[in-house]
């Protein structure tokens with residue numbers, strides 16, 4: 001069964017397992033010639049974006065944010081979307097979430113019809129949690145919206161609060177938390193909500209390096225337990241390589257995916273376990289693609 005009730009966007013279809021075609025081959029894909037040619041043709045696609053166009057109309061004229069955006073995200077993968085400032089990364093996430101609709105093209109999300117799980121949940125860089133609600137009520141919020149009874153939703157919320165090490169703070173309010181703690185609340189809420197796809201828009205962008213590192217590890221631990229499909233937006237090459245199974249490197253506005261890079265590093269990507277030479281190769285490769293795009297973005301300003 002397809003599930004259109006979650007999101008009534010005309011251009012964002014929710015499709016059953018059977019209705020999603022297998023992944024495109026590398027020859028008809030915008031990312032032809034990349035590492036994705038390897039074994040990916042056997043992997044089920046969870047999100048497929050085809051021919052996406054999006055222009056904002058504002059007081060100062062039109063801004064073409066995305067053009068010709070094509071992307072397949074596979075089931076259970078941690079996909080990072082990387083690109084220069086203003087290339088349309090957040091716009092793409094908002095299109096996937098249904099907060100925005102494309103002007104042309106289609107986003108298909110394969111949903112499972114078991115129960116009332118939401119298709120997507122979003123974690124933002126900031127303002128993602130309600131200042132007037134306690135940690136417990138923030139984490140339980142999505143479950144409440146879905147009609148989960150009080151005892152059950154608090155039980156689930158407490159489980160995730162514990163996973164992000166905030167049990168002592170379940171009755172605290174956001175103004176009593178550090179930035180890192182507040183982001184952990186957002187992450188706990190997103191996982192507690194049990195979406196089929198988790199969309200994360202630079203959730204750690206504002207944090208110091210150590211807190212960021214710590215939260216990346218917490219996030220990876222939650223992800224490896226749940227194996228949710230994650231689409232994670234970042235500017236940060238190191239972060240993308242630390243977290244992602246694959247990276248989509250976007251070109252300067254109007255944005256589209258220029259190259260897909262397979263992050264073929266073993267997990268966990270801890271210091272002792274990391275193939276440093278391969279890591280550096282990947283960083284160089286991503287930077288090679290990105291640097292031209294960053295230059296184009298800077299020259300345009």
Ligand SMILES: Nc1ncnc2c1ncn2[C@@H]1O[C@H](COP(=O)(O)OP(=O)(O)OP(=O)(O)O)[C@@H](O)[C@H]1O
Nearest residue numbers: 056057058063065084085086087088089090091092
């Ligand atoms: N509501 C809006 N109205 C008009 N223009 C917008 C709107 N939202 C975004 N834009 C413009 O569309 C382009 C893409 O924005 P978007 O936020 O998607 O990029 P981004 O890659 O996420 O940027 P950043 O990395 O800086 O967060 C930018 O030029 C931005 O200024």
